[in-house]
Amino acid sequence: MAGPIRASASxxxxxxxxxxxxxxxxxxxxxxxxxxxxxxxxxxxxxAAVLAPWIAPHAPxxxxxxARLSGPSAVHPLGVxxxxxxxxxxxxxxxxxxxxxxxxVVILSAxxxxxxxxxxxxxxxxxxxxxxxCIDVLVAFPGLxxxxxxxxxxxxxxRNTFLALxxxxxVGYARLSxxxxxxxxxxxxxxxxxxxxxxxxxxxxxxxIPNLLGPVLVQATLGVGGVVVxxxxxxxxxxxxxxxxxxxxxxxxxxSQHLLDAPWLALxxxxxIAALVLSLNFLGDALGARLDPGRPNASRGLASWSxx
Amino acid sequence: xxxxxxxxAFLILPILWGVLTLVFSLIHLIPGDPAQTMxxxxxxxxDVAALRQRLGLERPLTEQYARFLSGALRxxxxxxxxxxxxVAALIAERLPATFALAVAAMALALALALPAGLxxxxxxxGPFDLGARLAALxxxxxxxxxxxxxxxxxxxxxxxxxPVSGWESPGALVLPALTLGLGLSGLTARMARGGLLEExxxxxxxxxxxxxAAPARVWVGHALRNALIPVVTVVGLQFGSLLTGxxxxxxxxxxxxxGRLLVQAIQYRDYPLVQGCVLTIAAxxxxxxxxxxxxxxxxxxxIRFS
Numbered sequence: 001m002a003g004p005i006r007a008s009a010s011x012x013x014x015x016x017x018x019x020x021x022x023x024x025x026x027x028x029x030x031x032x033x034x035x036x037x038x039x040x041x042x043x044x045x046x047x048a049a050v051l052a053p054w055i056a057p058h059a060p061x062x063x064x065x066x067a068r069l070s071g072p073s074a075v076h077p078l079g080v081x082x083x084x085x086x087x088x089x090x091x092x093x094x095x096x097x098x099x100x101x102x103x104x105v106v107i108l109s110a111x112x113x114x115x116x117x118x119x120x121x122x123x124x125x126x127x128x129x130x131x132x133x134c135i136d137v138l139v140a141f142p143g144l145x146x147x148x149x150x151x152x153x154x155x156x157x158x159r160n161t162f163l164a165l166x167x168x169x170x171v172g173y174a175r176l177s178x179x180x181x182x183x184x185x186x187x188x189x190x191x192x193x194x195x196x197x198x199x200x201x202x203x204x205x206x207x208x209i210p211n212l213l214g215p216v217l218v219q220a221t222l223g224v225g226g227v228v229v230x231x232x233x234x235x236x237x238x239x240x241x242x243x244x245x246x247x248x249x250x251x252x253x254x255x256s257q258h259l260l261d262a263p264w265l266a267l268x269x270x271x272x273i274a275a276l277v278l279s280l281n282f283l284g285d286a287l288g289a290r291l292d293p294g295r296p297n298a299s300r301g302l303a304s305w306s307x308x
Numbered sequence: 309x310x311x312x313x314x315x316x317a318f319l320i321l322p323i324l325w326g327v328l329t330l331v332f333s334l335i336h337l338i339p340g341d342p343a344q345t346m347x348x349x350x351x352x353x354x355d356v357a358a359l360r361q362r363l364g365l366e367r368p369l370t371e372q373y374a375r376f377l378s379g380a381l382r383x384x385x386x387x388x389x390x391x392x393x394x395v396a397a398l399i400a401e402r403l404p405a406t407f408a409l410a411v412a413a414m415a416l417a418l419a420l421a422l423p424a425g426l427x428x429x430x431x432x433x434g435p436f437d438l439g440a441r442l443a444a445l446x447x448x449x450x451x452x453x454x455x456x457x458x459x460x461x462x463x464x465x466x467x468x469x470x471p472v473s474g475w476e477s478p479g480a481l482v483l484p485a486l487t488l489g490l491g492l493s494g495l496t497a498r499m500a501r502g503g504l505l506e507e508x509x510x511x512x513x514x515x516x517x518x519x520x521a522a523p524a525r526v527w528v529g530h531a532l533r534n535a536l537i538p539v540v541t542v543v544g545l546q547f548g549s550l551l552t553g554x555x556x557x558x559x560x561x562x563x564x565x566x567g568r569l570l571v572q573a574i575q576y577r578d579y580p581l582v583q584g585c586v587l588t589i590a591a592x593x594x595x596x597x598x599x600x601x602x603x604x605x606x607x608x609x610x611i612r613f614s
């Protein structure tokens with residue numbers, strides 16, 4: 001409380017004149033502990049994913065058959081799976097799949113969805129009508145169902161999982177940016193650009209998309225967690241990453257077969273997923289609250305994935 | 309109300325047609341020859357030709373499409389390749405188990421979420437609020453593929469409180485319902501808290517307080533009643549996601565429902581059965597969404613006329 005009062009009592013101490021340390025302290029005070037914690041956790045996950053091949057204590061596919069199903073030890077800090085592979089090394093390699101898939105799917109589907117939605121919102125008419133009817137049909141398949149069906153017919157592997165998740169992922173971004181574009185196109189700067197003879201493509205790329213990026217960014221941050229869970233769920237069903245490659249979902253799948261004799265095999269991959277998703281959700285919520293304090297329900301991005 | 313009903317019901321026809329078309333095209337998305345894929349690489353050309361004949365794959369595409377549409381309208385979804393039984397019969401057999409699971413998960417989610425939301429809203433900014441909000445975020449974030457095995461480990465293996473799998477006793481429903489419902493419960497608790505905080509500032513609540521109503525009566529009898537309408541709507545709209553979530557939960561708990569049938573059909577490349585399961589889940593989802601919308605319109609007349 002003392003900070004703001006002092007600041008308003010002495011207006012001459014402008015922020016620029018303030019020492020950098022004091023400004024940093026103020027910023028840190030404002031950020032909640034949870035947000036800092038989740039940001040730190042995310043940095044750790046990202047580091048682990050990038051450095052996985054160098055920091056993994058063993059090769060992820062190397063088999064130490066005598067040690068199979070043994071618990072955490074000095075040699076194998078998180079235990080050994082049913083084929084004698086070191087679980088920590090596989091978890092680190094799995095982080096690459098989880099984070100890579102999460103970022104890749106979100107970036108591609110946000111790019112496609114935003115472009116399509118902004119175009120339809122600007123042009124209206126048949127473009128808009130066609131897009132909305134397509135979306136109506138796609139959202140008639142709840143949650144992961146369409147992705148499951150697509151991977152089932154295309155054949156289970158990493159590439160098809162990626163395509164299937166993008167196929168259901170772009171819809172949310174298209175709806176969001178269409179709605180934004182509908183209100184933006186009535187604004188004066190869009191009218192001015194059109195009056196100057198800018199082509200619709202140019203209006204979308206230069207005027208609409210830069211102005212609707214804020215909400216898209218919030219939805220994308222919340223969406224990464226959803227994609228991580230979706231990929232893990234597909235792999236858990238045997239539809240995602242195929243053995244022997246490591247994915248948290250497929251590790252959890254084989255770990256669940258050994259709940260009696262080696263419960264740590266199901267414990268750690270699940271902890272990794274939950275910790276990553278929790279950090280992403282915390283950060284997404286915080287970001288949403290900052291960019292748009294009036295938003296009624298911060299977890300809308302999750303709503304479409306819940307039940308998974 | 310009647311015209312609203314008709315208008316809403318009429319709007320889902322093109323959606324259902326789109327869903328049918330998409331499900332029909334699934335089998336044609338299979339790379340290569342679907343019959344060959346279903347039978348495996350080592351199948352003899354005679355067997356493959358026979359299966360193509362049985363699936364009607366050598367007919368013109370338009371004829372296949374027309375037969376698929378007219379069959380679906382008569383609830384004839386073809387024959388399962390593996391079970392050699394009508395797909396519709398197989399699905400009808402499994403549907404009750406999935407409905408039981410989804411309804412139990414939904415009931416559990418509401419039973420956990422409403423008190424939590426109420427406590428959080430009444431204690432706004434306090435320790436209970438923080439605790440409930442953290443619990444809700446954790447509930448949304450913990451994936452069911454982990455929650456399920458952990459519940460089995462802690463409550464069915466370490467403690468012999470619930471059976472590991474099967475669905476003979478009512479107790480067997482508890483762990484699957486918890487696995488399926490916890491995420492929804494987190495979401496619902498957050499919505500309930502937000503809705504309550506919005507309602508508690510309204511004039512009618514102040515009026516109730518001025519008349520000397522007890523705090524419990526103000527919160528539950530006045531604010532909660534009004535905050536419930538949008539909450540229940542969202543829960544209704546999540547029913548379809550529960551059906552998809554059931555695919556995973558049923559796999560974890562060997563629950564004999566539609567989701568497990570779908571996963572097994574995928575494993576055996578029984579594509580007619582895959583199509584049937586996907587179509588059924590989507591159709592149930594669209595129908596439940598329509599009913600939820602109609603119920604919302606009935607409960608809140610402002611919706612009907614907007």
